[in-house]
Amino acid sequence: MASPEGLLSILKERRSVRTYKQKKIEKETIEKLIEFATWAPSAHNSQPWRFVVIEDSKVKVELAEAMADRWMKDLKKDGVPVDERVKLKRESINRFTKSPILIVACITLEDMEKYPDARRQKCEWTMATQSLSAAIQNLLIAAAAYGLGACWCCAPLFCKEEVRRVLDIPENVEPQALITVGYPAEKPSAPVRFPLSKIVFKDRWGEPL
Numbered sequence: 001m002a003s004p005e006g007l008l009s010i011l012k013e014r015r016s017v018r019t020y021k022q023k024k025i026e027k028e029t030i031e032k033l034i035e036f037a038t039w040a041p042s043a044h045n046s047q048p049w050r051f052v053v054i055e056d057s058k059v060k061v062e063l064a065e066a067m068a069d070r071w072m073k074d075l076k077k078d079g080v081p082v083d084e085r086v087k088l089k090r091e092s093i094n095r096f097t098k099s100p101i102l103i104v105a106c107i108t109l110e111d112m113e114k115y116p117d118a119r120r121q122k123c124e125w126t127m128a129t130q131s132l133s134a135a136i137q138n139l140l141i142a143a144a145a146y147g148l149g150a151c152w153c154c155a156p157l158f159c160k161e162e163v164r165r166v167l168d169i170p171e172n173v174e175p176q177a178l179i180t181v182g183y184p185a186e187k188p189s190a191p192v193r194f195p196l197s198k199i200v201f202k203d204r205w206g207e208p209l
């Protein structure tokens with residue numbers, strides 16, 4: 001029986017991988033990643049996660065361009081110079097279209113509790129996003145276990161309408177993240193983590209553990 005340290009080493013070894021080999025991922029492997037994602041905990045066991053797996057190059061291009069166009073509008077408003085915008089747009093489109101698989105992760109409140117007031121309803125929405133986050137983390141760990149690289153990207157949050165339009169996602173389903181997946185073409189080093197003394201307290205805030 002492996003020690004806890006041995007079993008859990010994958011949690012430390014997983015990295016966000018952003019460049020991939022142009023090697024196909026088998027459908028069964030993708031299904032495994034999603035299945036492991038669904039073993040995450042979810043509020044009320046509502047399993048509010050939904051996934052769109054994109055492999056078709058045309059869909060990737062359409063999605064990447066729609067997201068980049070929206071991003072460029074925001075950057076223009078921010079006053080980012082045009083040559084910088086052109087560069088960022090090209091890089092963004094390249095990144096998403098060169099990823100063998102894109103997984104758009106969404107939430108639905110379909111099976112969550114329904115409340116008449118906005119405060120409690122907002123809590124349900126938060127629980128759905130928290131549940132999806134747990135599922136995404138499972139997916140990233142599963143990808144690492146299968147020798148795949150993956151990166152959680154926040155882009156859909158900033159352009160939900162564009163993502164819905166390109167992927168025919170219904171109005172009551174909310175795109176939250178995009179995960180790029182592929183066999184790694186890079187070996188990123190581990191970004192540092194804060195020491196526990198900064199992030200954990202005992203009994204009361206500010207008291208060291």
Ligand SMILES: Cc1cc2nc3c(=O)[nH]c(=O)nc-3n(C[C@H](O)[C@H](O)[C@H](O)COP(=O)(O)O)c2cc1C
Nearest residue numbers: 014015016017018151152153154155188189190191
């Ligand atoms: C909610 C969330 C959004 C993220 N969005 C992006 C993103 O848009 N682009 C990107 O390259 N990485 C993104 N990341 C990956 C982080 O940059 C990465 O997890 C962090 O730098 C730590 O590196 P590691 O995953 O290798 O430990 C995101 C991660 C999370 C959890």
